[in-house]
Amino acid sequence: MPEAPELTIVREVLERRVVGAAVESARIIRPTVLRTLSEIDVAADIEGRSFTNVSRYGKSVTLTLSDGMALVIFPMLTGRLRLASPKDRLTKTVSLSLSLSNGIDLRYLDDRQMGMLYYAPTDRFTEIPRLEETGPDVLDEPLSLEDFTARLRRFTGEIKGILTRGSLVAGIGNAYSDEIVWEAGISPFRRRADLSADEIARLHAAVYAVPRRAVVMLRELIGDDIHIERREWLSVHGKANQQCPRCGGRISRLSANRRITDYCMTCQPGLLIRN
Structure with a gap:
């Protein structure tokens, strides 16, 4: 996507x-x-x-x-x-x-x-459905930590799902949500209500840092070939069973509802929520 x-x-x-x-x-x-x-x-x-x-x-x-x-x-x-x-x-x-x-x-x-x-x-x-149903764009001027935290409190459930939903910030999908929570050191399955103030601060920083770095990288990799997906450079997404670049552990993968989640169980400790 x-x-x-x-x-x-x-x-x-x-x-x-x-x-x-x-x-x-x-x-x-x-x-x-x-x-x-x-x-x-x-x-x-x-x-x-x-x-x-x-x-x-x-x-x-x-x-x-x-x-x-x-x-x-x-x-x-x-x-x-x-x-x-x-x-x-x-x-x-x-x-x-x-x-x-x-x-x-x-x-x-x-x-x-x-x-x-x-x-x-x-x-x-x-x-037009969807066009008016999203939050502030992730590549626009970043929300302050205070405003980001206030918006985050509106949501429940797993943090990865909150990121991909588009109402917190717009533009994050399956791949970059994996990268964001990995950079923040948070399990994609952590509930929003269980995040500490320090974890929210790390999440806030990663939400804006990861996509901006990606734009710089993709300008070099894609050129005018805008139909080609280039994600081999990502840290964890698409890297199941490879080494985590931060701790050297094995990257795990969970597949559910036509969506994969790649994460490091060592760097991102937490239990999978069962519905």
């Missing part, structure tokens, strides 16, 4: 490569990912419009088009954007392909059709 760091790179690349270009033609190959707020022929309506801005909020990217329309993209688990040559074949994962006036094809890929693309008027964004 692309999270705030990856989608920040996507925003930066698209700002450079597609803003100012017009959509010359549109192909909707898999319409199941496409959403609208009213009856509209998306392929016909989007043709001729130019991209005027690209923004990111949480785990979504918004491509604003001329004359008050936009594509709001929630990649979810398997969605990706790709810049391609018109000569590149359309793979079976391509759901939408836009041919642009600058000779680039902008494609949305999603092999499991889990993502959502909203084509909507910019003055109706409040009607």
Whole structure:
């Protein structure tokens, strides 16, 4: 799942490569990912419009088009954007392909059709589910420790689930939540109510430090290949049964509900909560 760091790179690349270009033609190959707020022929309506801005909020990217329309993209688990040559074949994962006036094809890929693309008027964004249901962005100005602690008190349950829910801060998913709680030295299964003031302070620091470091790393690794996931450099996520880089212990993995959690039982002591 692309999270705030990856989608920040996507925003930066698209700002450079597609803003100012017009959509010359549109192909909707898999319409199941496409959403609208009213009856509209998306392929016909989007043709001729130019991209005027690209923004990111949480785990979504918004491509604003001329004359008050936009594509709001929630990649979810398997969605990706790709810049391609018109000569590149359309793979079976391509759901939408836009041919642009600058000779680039902008494609949305999603092999499991889990993502959502909203084509909507910019003055109706409040009607888009998910867009208004998240907290302050994790890459915006950090909350003070006091404000972060106050927001955290609203939530119950395991700390990893609170981080990925998006209401505390927006933009953290499965991978970076593993990295954040590892850096903070907190078990992903600890209940929020059981965290000490010192642990909350460590969590607050990690929530903002980890994604910012990731953006710097990903700028070097990804380049313009925004459809490629690069996470081999992470400390614990995706590293099951490898050595913990901090203590040398074995990294454990728990799989549940199509989600993996990688953590170090030595560095992050705590019991798994059983429902």
